Amino acid sequence: MNAKVKKITAATMILMSSLVLASCGFGGHSSSSKDYTTTGSGGGNYQGVIQNGRYKTSKARGINVSQNDNQYNLKSFENGLTQVSKRVFSPKSYIFQEGQYLDTSTLEDWLGRKTKNNPSGLNPAEGKRSNPNPIYIQQIEEQDYMEESGNSMKLKGMTIGIGINSEYNYKKKDDGPSFTKKISDAEVKRQGEIAAAKVLKRVRQKSGVGDIPIVIALYKQAPDDSLVGGSFFAYSKNSGSTISGWHQLNYKTVVLPKASGTTSSTGSASQTDNDSFSNFKSQIQSFFPNLSGVTAQAQYKNGQLNGMHITVTTQFYSQSEIASFTQYIARAAKKYLPNGIPIDIRIQSDSEMQAIVYRDAGSDTFRTHILTSY
Amino acid sequence: MNAKVKKITAATMILMSSLVLASCGFGGHSSSSKDYTTTGSGGGNYQGVIQNGRYKTSKARGINVSQNDNQYNLKSFENGLTQVSKRVFSPKSYIFQEGQYLDTSTLEDWLGRKTKNNPSGLNPAEGKRSNPNPIYIQQIEEQDYMEESGNSMKLKGMTIGIGINSEYNYKKKDDGPSFTKKISDAEVKRQGEIAAAKVLKRVRQKSGVGDIPIVIALYKQAPDDSLVGGSFFAYSKNSGSTISGWHQLNYKTVVLPKASGTTSSTGSASQTDNDSFSNFKSQIQSFFPNLSGVTAQAQYKNGQLNGMHITVTTQFYSQSEIASFTQYIARAAKKYLPNGIPIDIRIQSDSEMQAIVYRDAGSDTFRTHILTSY
Structure with missing residues (x-):
């Protein structure tokens, strides 16, 4: 279905409705010749992309919930990622779009352990049950940054957050006691940088990404029992397929x-x-x-x-x-x-x-x- | 303990505290020679009374929760009562104080059925189990309106809300089905006016009330399954011990x-x-x-x-x-x-x-x- 047909269908549905609704978009960039509008901006926040009257949700919608036992980590990760993005992609110039290039199954594979069945897993194989290798990479989220171009939105930048655990909880037996391995800050950084290099290479190869700047941001997860989330500690802005160097971030909660x-x-x-x-x-x-x-x-x-x-x-x-x-x-x-x-x-x-x-x-x-x- | 001693004790406690606290009041009427301050006003709202650094809570605190199966009735009753008060006692001139003259046990008695053991009950005896008399009077709340007078607050007005049921739910047997009696608007009004006359007479006799204006406001309770509370439908401003006439209120939710x-x-x-x-x-x-x-x-x-x-x-x-x-x-x-x-x-x-x-x-x-x- 091309864009023109889509628009006509949407218009028909509105006419068929028993309610007298104004045309579906009323954002700052609404116009009768476009499929896209925005949520409207204000107060230094991004506008979001509305496509044919509907908010354009992420291709990996909902996966982030299951990635975190501690919901503070989820919220602070998502909010912090937007703050990092603002350093590179100004809300005055760019429009925010939920991630469209990494879908749920891709991220599930990446966040798994590396096995024969899951060669793209970013976490190491479990190893010995009595002394397992930690799950280091806990969550990944993609944000797209767009510019309007004629009747459509063009991808102009991307930010990817990677959350790395600061501790790993495991059991030696199913019904046995829980053990915790602390993961040092140095190890969090090292594991984050290893994962970032792989993620950047993979994302750069995705169809439609091209040579846009890709920001990778690293986040240290708070422990599961924390009453506050973790913090971002580094980011990298990359024009190629290899990490071009890290900027330190000094946040603490x-x-x-x-x-x-x-x-x-x-x-x-x-x-x-x-x-x-x-x-x-x-x-x-x-x-x-x-x-x-x-x-x-x-x-x-x-x-x-x-x-x-x-x-x-x-x-x-x-x-x-x-x-x-x-x-x-x-x-x-x-x-x-x-x-x-x-x-x-x-x-x-x-x-x-x-x-x-x-x-x-x-x-x-x-x-x-x-x-x-x- | 007189007022002076109380103040010195409070001051000592503050000095004893390991924290450097400013003196307990910072309301609009704070001063070193007073036991009373206020919460501060704004936006057409009442200031509330603070006594020796603590908010002065109602003598019947908490009873209102148990009076209502439907919490919408509770909230709308309390908010609506303040709106009625504003018609008579301007927030520019009067300071709000939680009710100090009707305590929990008094209100529990009044809200009960009239029996030998409870002669002050405002509701009728149950009568036949198979066809009981309704509980008409469901909730009562007192609000006091004060003016500053030297170092203290003087009672200058009072508002009392009375909530009357618009339906009555009952069972003929403990394990039997529920029945509902609708109570007509005319009966709600009649029962409210009967209760108001008794309440006014009783409140006027309370020590310390004197000849201040007493406003009685009547509220029709919403049914228990309603998703919105009821409404006030009449009020009366009284200088004596008998109701001086009713003003109609036209609210609807x-x-x-x-x-x-x-x-x-x-x-x-x-x-x-x-x-x-x-x-x-x-x-x-x-x-x-x-x-x-x-x-x-x-x-x-x-x-x-x-x-x-x-x-x-x-x-x-x-x-x-x-x-x-x-x-x-x-x-x-x-x-x-x-x-x-x-x-x-x-x-x-x-x-x-x-x-x-x-x-x-x-x-x-x-x-x-x-x-x-x-």
Whole structure:
């Protein structure tokens, strides 16, 4: 079915609908002569590709969920990958498209162990059951970066993230105890670079990829029991089929408040931030009875605090308690939490979110929104 | 313990703390010579009372949860009660305090059936098991409205909400089938007015209430299986011990989209709103695969749409899918949904909220916030 026929079919379906809908696209680049539009941009984010009125989903959609026992690793990997992409492919010039060149079965093979039946596995054969080789490569995700060209979108760049485990959990017997092998940072880096070289070569050969720049980014997975995901530590921008060199990335994620007595590996800045957060926490806990928990994920970039996600878990509150508490938290956040970084604070019970307080990057105002009901 | 001693104790506790905390209040009315501060105001909302650094919770805290099988009734009752209060006690002049005059055991007695052991029960004795008298009065909540007076807060007004059932569910035998009695609007009104007269008389006699204005507001409960709460239908402002007359309130809540073929009881405005919402729903469902549901609660005031809460339930999305979808929803909302009213749109999976898109009252901009993770 060529593009023209597709468009006519889509138009007919809309006319057949009993609802009076405007034409399917209303993005910034909508026009009656195109199959593609975009989701619209704003705030330094990418526009996404809409094809014939539908969002263009990944060829490997859903595989990422099964790749991670710890969903923090999944979210931080995906968000971090977009941040790395922004260093190379500016949202002002490029349009984001979910990965179209690596499909689910390809990635499943790559993420498996290398065996006779799976020669493309990036992980080593298991070896001895009593002392198995680790699964090093845990997740892979592709992002495509596009430019409009006449009536279509042309691939102009690609980013591929590779997540490498920092520990490996295994059993010597099915019903036996669990063992954990720590994987050193040096080994994480080495395994990542080995995998990156193979991935780059394979992706470059895919039909339609051509000589676009391919960015490969390496991510160190957090342990399965971590309350925060891992971090990207290096990326490479490549015009050929071999890795052209690595740029280091200095991200670090921590959970606050730190257990007392923990030695800080992020230096004194982190101690100051931990104190600020502890003050904030004490302030709101003294204000309100029955707060179950106040915790934060903090991200550091080059040793400086880069953002926080705070979760306040409440016991049941009435609607007026939630309203008063939200007002109070917004004021406490402004007073006690570090300036100049994006922060969000989720106020939630066990069963549902009750309110959100947040400050965007570049803003000095905390906004509040209470989730009420009629 | 007098007020001075209390303050010194609080001050000592703060000094003893290992954390350097600023003095406990930072509300708009904080001062070193007061036991009371407030949560701070903004956007036409009430400030709440903070006493010695702690939020002053209700004397009947938590009872409201057990009063309602349908939590929509609870939330809409509490939010609606504050809206009624704003008609009489302006947030510019009055400070909100959780109810301090009706405690849990008092309200439990009042909400019970009238028996020898419970002469103050507002509901009738059960009567015949095979044809029992309904429980009419389902929930009661007190709100206090204060003014600052020197170093303390003085009670200057009170609002009491009374929720009356629109149906009564019962069993003739413990293990038998359930029966439902519908309660007519006329009977809801009659039972509400009877209860209001008793409640006003009793509250007026409470120590410390004096001759402040007492507002009684009547709320018709939605059925237990409703996906939206009920509405307030009348209120009375009283300076004495007898009801001085009723003001009618014309609120109505509905769930959108309406089942096709349903006859509208809110007139043609509602049909237009339902069409707008259906267009919005079709637009975003065609955009994205696997949306499980798009539903809304809508509130009408005097026949005009007054606000909407929309819930979009998603299957799993990657972080980039959530980001693109949120951008798209904000644009679709601006294009398809009615102007000039507050709207929020919750984007959530079965297990967690993923993003929120909202427009405040008086604003024409939809804001978005994506709930990400490090």
